[in-house]
Amino acid sequence: MPDGPGVVGPARLCRGSADLSSVRSGDVVVLDSTDLEADTAQQLVERGVAAVLNVSSSSSGRYPNLGPQVLAGAGILLVDRVGEGVWQSLRSGDVVRIDDGVVHLGDTTVATGIEMTASRVRDQLDAASSGLSNQLDSIVTNAADTLRRDRAMLLEGAGIPAVSTQIKGRPVVIVAEGPDAEKDLRSVRAFIHDHDPVLIGVAAGAERLIAAGLRPHLVVGRDDDITGRMIERAGEVVIVSASGRLDRPEHYEAHGRQPVVFTAAGTPENLAVLLADQNEAAVIVQVGAPSRLVDVVDGDTADAAGTFIARLRAGSRVVDAQAVAWFARQRLSWFTPLLLLLAGVVAVVAAVATTPLGHEWLAPVADRVSSWIEGLVS
Numbered sequence: 001m002p003d004g005p006g007v008v009g010p011a012r013l014c015r016g017s018a019d020l021s022s023v024r025s026g027d028v029v030v031l032d033s034t035d036l037e038a039d040t041a042q043q044l045v046e047r048g049v050a051a052v053l054n055v056s057s058s059s060s061g062r063y064p065n066l067g068p069q070v071l072a073g074a075g076i077l078l079v080d081r082v083g084e085g086v087w088q089s090l091r092s093g094d095v096v097r098i099d100d101g102v103v104h105l106g107d108t109t110v111a112t113g114i115e116m117t118a119s120r121v122r123d124q125l126d127a128a129s130s131g132l133s134n135q136l137d138s139i140v141t142n143a144a145d146t147l148r149r150d151r152a153m154l155l156e157g158a159g160i161p162a163v164s165t166q167i168k169g170r171p172v173v174i175v176a177e178g179p180d181a182e183k184d185l186r187s188v189r190a191f192i193h194d195h196d197p198v199l200i201g202v203a204a205g206a207e208r209l210i211a212a213g214l215r216p217h218l219v220v221g222r223d224d225d226i227t228g229r230m231i232e233r234a235g236e237v238v239i240v241s242a243s244g245r246l247d248r249p250e251h252y253e254a255h256g257r258q259p260v261v262f263t264a265a266g267t268p269e270n271l272a273v274l275l276a277d278q279n280e281a282a283v284i285v286q287v288g289a290p291s292r293l294v295d296v297v298d299g300d301t302a303d304a305a306g307t308f309i310a311r312l313r314a315g316s317r318v319v320d321a322q323a324v325a326w327f328a329r330q331r332l333s334w335f336t337p338l339l340l341l342l343a344g345v346v347a348v349v350a351a352v353a354t355t356p357l358g359h360e361w362l363a364p365v366a367d368r369v370s371s372w373i374e375g376l377v378s
Contacts, residue, residue: 006099036067181288187325
């Protein structure tokens with residue numbers, strides 16, 4: 001056991017949430033979690049960990065996350081920003097000592113971070129709360145400005161262009177190049193296969209569709225977002241332009257295409273939602289779009305305001321990709337066992353039918369089924 005002041009315990013390297021199941025009481029947990037969530041922190045508290053070493057910052061200031069406060073309230077030491085090198089310096093089971101933000105393995109210092117005292121956690125939480133409040137105020141102001149400027153488009157659809165792609169009454173999948181785009185697209189492949197939706201690729205989201213072997217019916221983006229491959233593969237191209245002009249008309253003429261111009265100042269992602277909604281899509285599934293409030297407000301406040309307004313206008317038509325994937329899994333969860341059960345019953349019936357007694361028993365049943373079917377078609 002290492003000598004000296006501080007917290008001592010065996011290291012437990014947790015590179016993902018699944019590794020938390022291996023954590024034991026007294027462990028010093030090493031993880032990489034920007035903006036440590038309260039539920040993760042509560043799991044660590046319930047497992048009785050001695051300390052937590054975070055490779056990243058447990059509170060980035062983007063929003064007031066409560067994970068650090070949960071640990072502080074339980075008296076568990078939290079050290080932030082210990083650095084990526086800790087993954088190479090430590091192995092699970094190594095007994096480490098932590099004192100004043102310094103991590104010791106025997107006589108060697110393997111990492112140095114910031115000890116998150118209760119007062120430091122409280123100060124960061126207050127600063128994040130204040131920052132989020134200011135951000136929301138700015139978004140509300142921008143939203144009001146957008147509503148005044150684009151009232152006719154938002155309320156009456158004025159200026160939203162007509163497209164030749166048939167959207168009315170059909171599901172639409174809009175793919176944008178967000179942080180979870182690849183995972184989201186994988187999760188809705190079954191939905192795409194089953195429902196043949198209109199596929200809209202937003203800028204680089206179109207490239208993601210093409211890379212997945214899918215042909216976008218529509219590509220929506222600013223002029224400089226559109227590549228030659230997108231023009232060739234897309235059924236139709238919609239260019240977002242605040243001025244209403246094309247900067248590179250020859251780019252499209254070279255491919256024999258005439259793009260539709262959407263004259264508006266918003267982001268292509270938000271305008272794609274308005275386009276699908278105005279054309280009466282049955283449902284709009286968003287892939288790669290921010291799904292949490294903190295993700296929406298983290299960027300430019302004008303863009304965030306546009307996102308809120310676009311989703312508000314589309315209303316119940318807008319669905320997140322993960323929600324669609326969840327319902328698909330629920331359908332599979334009862335259908336698969338039912339199919340297996342049915343296959344088992346058929347196998348048993350087939351086996352019984354091969355015996356003399358089984359043939360004698362099943363013959364009247366077969367006659368009744370045959371008579372019932374004849375009655376239906378006669």
